[in-house]
Amino acid sequence: MRITITQGPFLPVPPLLGGAVEKVWFALGKEFARRGHDVTxxxxxxxxxxxREIIDGVRHLRVSGFTATPxxxxxxxxxxxxGLRVLPHLPPADILVTNSFWLPVLARARRSRGLVYAHVARYPRGQLKLYRRTILQTVSEPIRQAILAEDASAAARTRVIPYPLSAGYFAxxxxxxxxxTLLYAGRVHPEKGIRLLIDAFARLPEALRASWRLRIIGPWETACGGGGEQHIGELRSAAAPVADRVEFTGRIFDEAALIAHYRAARVFVYPSLxxxxxxxxxxxxxxxxxxxxxxxxxxxxxxxxxxxGENGLVFDHRGSDPAAALASALGAFLADDVSINKLRRSAWQSSRAYTLEKIATRFLDDFAMLAGGPGLRPAKPDAGLISAQQESAAP
Known part of the structure; x- marks a missing residue:
């Protein structure tokens, strides 16, 4: 099968500047290629x-984009x-995956570029009326419901396939x-609830807090989706009373380094608002x-x-004092090693349903059904495909 994956204009692939969507599709593209498909x-x-270059069998083409803007x-x-810059670079394909806003509209005029498969990575914002003839793929049931609320006729064209995890994450x-260690990893932005995490940590009983550390990993720079200098300054000021127990590491985009931090911690807190x-x-x-x-x-x-209570804890962030709600949940939990270890093991077992191999199979089965059914076979490399060395050297 010939598969083209296109990303948006703001983040590169490999994900040198972060980006969950870029990281996921970089991994999926390599897995598709490993199974014999022709991937661009x-x-x-x-x-x-x-x-231009080839990475693990995937042909990468890069087009001038833009610095991220909020x-x-x-x-x-x-x-x-x-999107207009990308169009001339799109090769003939069976499937064209894209998370760009405009490319599903721009690319559908020429079927030879592939059946457009729009990765809807965020809540829709009115654009679905432009995608009436497009396959819509999203990552969770709440987003599917939001898609159908905006366009009920999209039910047959919408599928939920979650994000996969690369093998390196599985301990x-x-x-x-x-x-x-209480760990947070993600963008350091007001909507992520990091301020309430710091406030909750500061409210823990002093004896309990003295045996734990809070580590916050992620970019605060606006170019990387963070809240900027003012926000990181506010967070550091809020953490000042417990500064000896709170660490801001800044951005870590290297996957191996990030995994090392995950494995060194016992509890991960994601208090998004x-x-x-x-x-x-x-x-x-x-x-x-x-x-x-x-x-x-x-x-x-x-x-x-x-x-x-089975493989994680959930606190009410919508109440009048969400920091108190989080502090209450953490206070009882962090003092109970048995509960922590039980939830760690259950969470680890639950994650096994999201391996790259399993999720890639779901995508490929869907692609094959859409593009031609079970008779469609993985593509053999074109006879004229230039070598990785030639491709990398091409202007």
């Missing part, structure tokens, strides 16, 4: 990456301009010697696979894989 991955150019008024025209078992911003909670699932017990806010997206 188009993404934003970056100064440290060649415009302004929708600036994002939309940049996405359109980027052999929850490490018995992991430190008493983003009612319309979180679609899946990939960081929480990564932490579960690495051996952490997850503690999350009561956003709907976590319900697909976290069962309260």
């Amino acid at each position: 991955h188009v993404s934003r150019a970056h100064p440290s990456l060649p415009r 302004s929708p008024a600036r994002r939309m025209p940049r996405d359109l301009w980027y 052999p078992s929850p490490a018995p010697g992991a430190a008493n 983003a009612e319309r911003g979180e679609t899946f909670g990939l960081a929480a699932l990564e932490a579960m696979a690495s051996g952490c017990a997850p503690v999350v806010s009561s956003l709907a997206c976590f319900r697909d894989f976290i069962r309260p």
Whole structure:
């Protein structure tokens, strides 16, 4: 099968600057290629990456993009301009996967580029009227419901296939010697609830707090989706009374380094407040696979894989004092090693349903059904396919 994957205009692939969507599709593309499919991955150019290269059997093409911006008024025209740049680079394909806003509209005029398969990674914002003839794939049941609320006619075209986890995240078992660390990993932005996490940690009984550390990993820079200098300054000020127990590491985009932090912690806290911003909670699932017990806010997206009291804890972030609710949940939990270890093991076992191999199979089965049914066979490499060395050297 010929599969083209296209990313948006703001983050490169490999995910040098982070990005859950970029990380996931980078891994899926390699898995598709490993199974014999012809895969092209188009993404934003970056100064440290060649415009063309082959990585683990995937042909990468990179097109000039833009620096990320929090302004929708600036994002939309940049996405359109980027989509117009990408169009000439799209090879003939059976399936065209894209998470770009405009590309599903721009690319559908020429069927030879592939059946458009739109990865809807966020709550829809009115764009579905433009995608009336497009397959829609999202990552959780709440987003599927939001899609159908916007366009009830999309039911037959919509499927839920969750994010996968690469093999490196799966610890052999929850490490018995992991430190008493509460870990957060993700963007350092006001909508992620980090301020309430710090406040909750400060409210823990002093004796309990003295035996735990809070480590916060993630970018605060606006170019990486963070809240900027003012926000990180506010967080550091809030943490000042317990500064000896709180650590801000900054951004860590290296996957091996991030996994090492997951495995060194016992509890992962993801207190997001983003009612319309979180679609899946990939960081929480990564932490579960690495051996952490997850503690999350009561956003709907976590319900697909976290069962309260069984493989994780959920606190009410919508009440009048969410920091108190989180502190109460943590206070009882952190003092009980038996409960922590029980939830760590259960969370680790639950994560096994999200292996890259299992999720890739679901995508490929869907692609085959859409593009031609079971008779469609994995593509053989084209006779004229140039070598990785030639491709990397191409202008």
